[in-house]
Amino acid sequence: MNSFETEKLHPIHLIFLTYMLQSSVLLFSLPRQVAEVFGTNGWVMLLLFSGLVMVNIYLFQLVYEKGNEKPIFDLLNDALPGWLRYPLYLVIACVWAFVAIVIAKQYVFIIQIISFPTTPHYYLLMMFLSMPVFLLMYPVYKIVRVSSVFFMLAAITIMLTAFVWHEFSFDRLTMFLFKEAEKPFDIGGMFDIYSSFLGYEACLLLIPYITKHSRLFRSFYIGNGFTTLIFVYTTVLCMGFYSFEQLKHVIYPTLHFFSYIEFPFLIRVENLVYSLFLVKALVTVTFFYWMSSEVIQHMFRVSNVFYIHMGIILLSVISMSPFSTRQEMEQAISWAGRAEMAVAFLLPLFILFLLGRKKVKT
Amino acid sequence: MKKCVLLALFIFLVGCTDQHIVENVGFVQALGLDMTEEQSEFLISAVVPQIEPDAANDREFLTTKSDSDKEAMLSLSRQSNRQIENGQLRNVLFGEETAKNGVLEQINTMNRDPIFGTRVKVSVVRGKAYELLSEPYTQHPQVSEYLDALIEKESRLHMAPETRLHQFTRDLYEKGIDPIAPLIKRGDDKIALDGIALFRGDTYVDKIDPVDARIFFFLHGNFSAGAVHLQLEDDRIEKNVQLLFDSIRNKQDINVMKADNPEDITIDINVHIKGALLEYNGPLDITEDKGLHELEQQLGQSVEKRAQRVIQKLQAKQVDSLGLGRRVKNHLSYQQWNGMDWHKVYPQINVHVHVKADINDIGVYS
Numbered sequence: 050m051n052s053f054e055t056e057k058l059h060p061i062h063l064i065f066l067t068y069m070l071q072s073s074v075l076l077f078s079l080p081r082q083v084a085e086v087f088g089t090n091g092w093v094m095l096l097l098f099s100g101l102v103m104v105n106i107y108l109f110q111l112v113y114e115k116g117n118e119k120p121i122f123d124l125l126n127d128a129l130p131g132w133l134r135y136p137l138y139l140v141i142a143c144v145w146a147f148v149a150i151v152i153a154k155q156y157v158f159i160i161q162i163i164s165f166p167t168t169p170h171y172y173l174l175m176m177f178l179s180m181p182v183f184l185l186m187y188p189v190y191k192i193v194r195v196s197s198v199f200f201m202l203a204a205i206t207i208m209l210t211a212f213v214w215h216e217f218s219f220d221r222l223t224m225f226l227f228k229e230a231e232k233p234f235d236i237g238g239m240f241d242i243y244s245s246f247l248g249y250e251a252c253l254l255l256i257p258y259i260t261k262h263s264r265l266f267r268s269f270y271i272g273n274g275f276t277t278l279i280f281v282y283t284t285v286l287c288m289g290f291y292s293f294e295q296l297k298h299v300i301y302p303t304l305h306f307f308s309y310i311e312f313p314f315l316i317r318v319e320n321l322v323y324s325l326f327l328v329k330a331l332v333t334v335t336f337f338y339w340m341s342s343e344v345i346q347h348m349f350r351v352s353n354v355f356y357i358h359m360g361i362i363l364l365s366v367i368s369m370s371p372f373s374t375r376q377e378m379e380q381a382i383s384w385a386g387r388a389e390m391a392v393a394f395l396l397p398l399f400i401l402f403l404l405g406r407k408k409v410k411t
Numbered sequence: 412m413k414k415c416v417l418l419a420l421f422i423f424l425v426g427c428t429d430q431h432i433v434e435n436v437g438f439v440q441a442l443g444l445d446m447t448e449e450q451s452e453f454l455i456s457a458v459v460p461q462i463e464p465d466a467a468n469d470r471e472f473l474t475t476k477s478d479s480d481k482e483a484m485l486s487l488s489r490q491s492n493r494q495i496e497n498g499q500l501r502n503v504l505f506g507e508e509t510a511k512n513g514v515l516e517q518i519n520t521m522n523r524d525p526i527f528g529t530r531v532k533v534s535v536v537r538g539k540a541y542e543l544l545s546e547p548y549t550q551h552p553q554v555s556e557y558l559d560a561l562i563e564k565e566s567r568l569h570m571a572p573e574t575r576l577h578q579f580t581r582d583l584y585e586k587g588i589d590p591i592a593p594l595i596k597r598g599d600d601k602i603a604l605d606g607i608a609l610f611r612g613d614t615y616v617d618k619i620d621p622v623d624a625r626i627f628f629f630l631h632g633n634f635s636a637g638a639v640h641l642q643l644e645d646d647r648i649e650k651n652v653q654l655l656f657d658s659i660r661n662k663q664d665i666n667v668m669k670a671d672n673p674e675d676i677t678i679d680i681n682v683h684i685k686g687a688l689l690e691y692n693g694p695l696d697i698t699e700d701k702g703l704h705e706l707e708q709q710l711g712q713s714v715e716k717r718a719q720r721v722i723q724k725l726q727a728k729q730v731d732s733l734g735l736g737r738r739v740k741n742h743l744s745y746q747q748w749n750g751m752d753w754h755k756v757y758p759q760i761n762v763h764v765h766v767k768a769d770i771n772d773i774g775v776y777s
Contacts, residue, residue: 163525165429216577220737221585225745292585298522309529309577317498317528 057260060268062193063252065200067272069332070248072203072279074155075382077301077326079245079280080287084296086238088230089223092284094242099277102246103270108397109253110266115404120257121396122347128403135348141396142344142361144388148247149337150365151378151385153177156330158378159301160323170373171366177327178362181335185342185358189258192335199328206325207279209318210286212310217289231297237383244386245280248333249273250393254340300375338362434462437471437493438500440555443540444517445506452476453509455483456541458555459495469552472545479520497524501559502532503576504540504595510608510615515583518613522580529577532562535608535615537596548600558602562593565604568637569628570621572607583613587736587753594618609730611754617728619721626717628661629682630733630764635660638689641713645693652693656710656768659686665735667742673751674759678735680722684714685769697773711768718764726758735762 083091116124125134157173165173184192232238252269259265287302290309299305307319315321342357351357372381443456459471473490477483488495503521505514521527536543544554551557566573571593582590594608607619607627619627625639638657645652661684668677688697688706695702725732736753739760743751 168429220734220741224741225748228745228749292581292588294584294586295581298584305529308525309575311530316530 058190058193058255058258058263058265060262060264060271062197063255063263063265063268064272064275065197066193066251066332066336067249067269068276068279069196069200069203069329070251070336071246071273071276073152073248073329073333074159074326075245075386076280076283077159077303079242080284080302081296081299082238082242082245083284084288084293085231086233086235086242088227088233089225089293090288091227091230092281092288093226095277095281095284098243098246099273099280101243102249102273102277105393105397106249106252106266106269106273108394108401109250109269112253112397112400112404113256113266115401118256121253121400122343124400124404126347128407138344138348141392142341142348144385144392145337145341145344146361146365147368148385148389149181149334149341150362150369151381152330152337153181153334154369154372155378155382156327158375159304163304163323164320171370174366177331178334178366180331181338182358182362184331184335185339186355189255189339192332192339196332196336199332202325202328206307206322209307209310209322210283212318213286213290213306216309217286219289221289221292222285223293229293240387240390241383243390244382246273246276247386247389247393248336250389250396251336251340253397254343338365431494431496431498435493437491437495439487439495439497440499441502441504441544441558442497442500443504443506443536443544444509444514445539445541446508446512447476450508450512452478453483454506454539454541455487456544457487457495458544459491459493460553460555468547470554474541474545497526498528500527500531501555502534502562504534504536504543504558505592505615506536506540507538507615509540510535510610513613514615515613518576518580518583521576527576529575529580531576532559532593533574533576533579534562534593534595537594537605543595543597543602546597546600548602550600554602558595561602561604562595565593569634570624570637571604572631582734583610585737587731587738587740588734589730589732591732607732609725609728609732611728611730616730617724619724623717623721625659626714626721627732629684629714629766630663630680630718630721633662638686639714640690641710641717643693643709643713645709647694653690654688654693654706654710655690656684656686656770657689658771659684661685665738667738669739669742673747673756675761676739676756677761677763678738680718680733680762680764682714682718682764682766683769684766685771688770688773691773697770703770703773707768707770710770711766714768715764715766718766722762722764726760726762729754729758731757735760 083095087094112121154174157170157177161168161170161173184195249269252265255265283303287296287306290306291299291302296302304319304323307322308317310318338358338361341361342354345357345361346354372378437459439457439459441458445454447454453476455475455477457473459473461469461471471491473487475483475486477486521531548554548557562571565571572591574590574592579590579592582588589612590610592608594605596603596605604621606621607624608615609617609619625637628634637659638655639659641654641656643652643654661682664681666679670676691697695706697703697706736757740748
């Protein structure tokens with residue numbers, strides 16, 4: 050008997066998971082992107098984006114309720130013919146696998162810039178990806194619990210920010226709203242900022258693994274609220290720590306300000322921080338591979354899912370190999386974010402449409 | 412089985428790349444940047460702690476001339492049997508001439524390279540940084556540590572600003588404030604603080620003398636440290652009265668009164684200082700409340716006069732080292748602020764300093 054059948058997902062695990070999925074490597078550059086796109090006090094717009102995320106989660110909740118609490122694959126299998134279903138599944142699986150590899154590679158890219166400039170990136174990527182491979186050997190219930198443990202480690206980074214408060218000044222935030230943006234309200238830039246919130250779509254695939262007590266959607270609403278709080282806090286902190294023009298020049302402001310922290314026994318704290326960020330990236334990457342593999346498993350019957358995991362990981366690594374410079378990586382992140390966003394919004398709407406059509410027929 | 416395969420893979424992947432073996436690396440602790448006599452190239456000096464047990468010197472001193480500081484690092488490496496790295500760099504010293512020519516490019520280079528970190532201290536040297544770093548200080552053979560401790564102590568006592576790469580870059584890029592840095596000079600077998608270097612944008616323009624540094628910091632922000640020596644004029648005696656005000660706690664508050672015309676903007680800087688009186692050789696009886704209050708007033712007026720002189724100097728040089736522009740910005744609409752050339756308006760505005768001094772105690776002997 051699988052462990053998820055004997056144990057339930059606790060709401061607190063799901064809240065932690067939401068934060069871990071949403072807040073990954075994109076948080077490193079989020080304050081700069083907000084400054085570039087929205088200008089002074091652009092953090093206000095993060096609240097609006099968070100509202101959009103809540104709407105998106107509400108769409109998932111509607112799918113859950115209108116679909117009589119059935120897993121989404123059951124709903125799609127019932128409503129769609131094979132010739133339509135398989136290409137759809139393939140696209141979704143590819144998008145999620147692409148998101149996973151983009152996050153993994155971006156993380157590797159950042160640690161390469163900071164600590165391992167001459168180590169080949171594929172070597173670091175192999176090291177990194179061996180961890181999701183281990184995690185994927187366990188049922189999703191265990192991955193979620195591991196995420197909760199990792200959350201505790203990631204929380205250290207939040208606490209460390211207290212050591213830069215003395216350099217924070219409200220004067221630097223200015224009284225101006227949405228001024229001096231480099232790309233004012235640029236659509237592409239706004240998509241990139243919204244991408245930072247993504248990851249919550251995992252809740253759609255967790256439906257088969259929950260009980261009434263898991264309170265899946267309430268946990269994801271709370272988790273998103275917590276993520277928003279951290280995003281707003283980080284952005285405000287950066288806007289008061291850096292001068293506004295400087296912020297627009299710092300590529301990874303969230304990581305950069307940790308280099309200002311110094312203890313009598315420890316300097317260059319940013320090296321510790323990106324190691325702690327590993328756990329966030331790890332949870333996100335593992336989950337997206339798991340989601341991709343779940344979709345693939347509804348296309349092919351394979352006795353050993355290990356081969357599916359390995360296959361997805363290998364194919365994603367190969368597909369990502371042309372992207373290696375920062376510009377290429379940013380392009381890949383941008384594409385992955387947009388594709389992920391499309392799936393997050395269109396998939397529940399499509400299922401709701403199918404459910405509505407079925408209701409009309411009956 | 413598959414777990415064993417993966418574990419083996421994991422173990423084999425643990426390799427050794429990007430090694431930095433401490434014995435093989437020379438960590439630069441202080442870096443000097445000067446212009447050559449011909450003003451065509453950079454003269455870069457680096458101090459690396461010595462690890463050879465039999466070496467006569469406690470430090471390795473390397474110099475090179477180059478068009479760029481990055482090329483210079485490669486050139487410095489060629490002079491040492493160790494790999495030269497900047498990961499432990501504590502101090503960057505700009506020679507006076509280099510600072511006068513503008514340091515934007517060098518600051519940007521340091522920010523771009525993650526190895527530098529943001530805590531590197533930035534200072535200006537009167538004369539050449541090369542001369543300051545090359546001197547064999549007999550009482551302090553480890554010049555980099557001596558220099559670092561000196562600047563750190565002075566900034567803790569608020570006699571010099573704590574200017575790290577982060578603060579310098581931040582103020583350099585912010586409209587409404589100009590960067591400042593400690594100004595140091597080479598003395599006779601010693602290094603001494605020579606005041607505060609004032610920048611307009613990235614260019615060093617003038618300095619605040621060490622005797623006025625404390626007054627500058629009264630205006631700059633809140634702090635709790637140090638002492639100030641003042642000379643008061645009193646009609647009742649011929650010579651000047653000497654006064655030492657110690658263990659100071661300072662509170663500063665800036666009020667901006669906006670006006671339609673930018674030149675009519677008025678700024679009131681209210682300074683409240685509290686401290687202990689450790690030296691006084693004037694005619695007042697400071698053991699009596701009346702005498703003490705009168706002295707407090709004299710002290711306040713004296714600080715006020717000197718503070719006003721500091722402000723006049725800053726305005727005359729068009730350097731907004733106190734960040735008054737940042738305060739003004741928050742009292743104006745974006746259109747007003749954006750349409751204003753702050754460096755031109757700044758010398759015209761009215762800045763008034765009001766000082767209130769409180770003497771907490773007069774020591775333990777009356």
